[in-house]
């Protein structure tokens with residue numbers, strides 16, 4: 001059975017959606033860069049080994065990356081899932097785990113990389129927003145996109161209402177993509193996601209019904 005590790009920094013709702021999805025693999029560990037991350041307790045309550053590699057204990061980013069890589073490799077995972085993990089991972093880390101690290105980001109990339117995506121989407125006046133799952137590269141939220149889910153921006157939306165609508169889609173999309181990988185159907189080849197031998201990955205697009 002394939003093994004995966006989840007990296008978190010906070011609340012851990014995407015982590016829970018992965019743990020509760022019945023994925024065809026074993027979660028070997030949840031690792032946080034913040035000891036106060038609420039998700040650590042949620043993982044422990046499900047009997048998942050939880051570890052902390054606190055980035056504040058390292059003067060240089062590369063040293064944190066190396067310590068994190070060592071902790072991940074202790075669990076010999078086939079797949080590393082970033083789920084609300086709020087640190088940029090450097091070149092050496094990404095090369096070490098090339099093609100084995102996925103991230104979920106709360107926007108339709110390449111729009112709105114980085115933080116505060118929902119406020120920026122509202123300020124830009126976009127009519128459609130959403131989330132993306134991508135392979136991780138050293139470019140912030142810039143790796144090859146595997147799948148996306150879109151939601152409408154509705155009249156009267158504020159940051160919280162839009163974030164909640166996107167988050168509901170994150171919780172569906174990420175387990176779906178993780179399942180593809182753990183089933184051996186999804187891989188990164190020559191920098192491009194490949195799904196089940198097809199030459200292109202079909203985007204997963206869910207647009208909820210509106211009244």
Ligand code: GRF
Nearest residue numbers: 011012013014084104105106
């Ligand atoms: C999610 O919106 C995720 O896409 C983003 O940060 C948020 C983390 O939420 N990177 P949670 O910790 O998974 O609840």
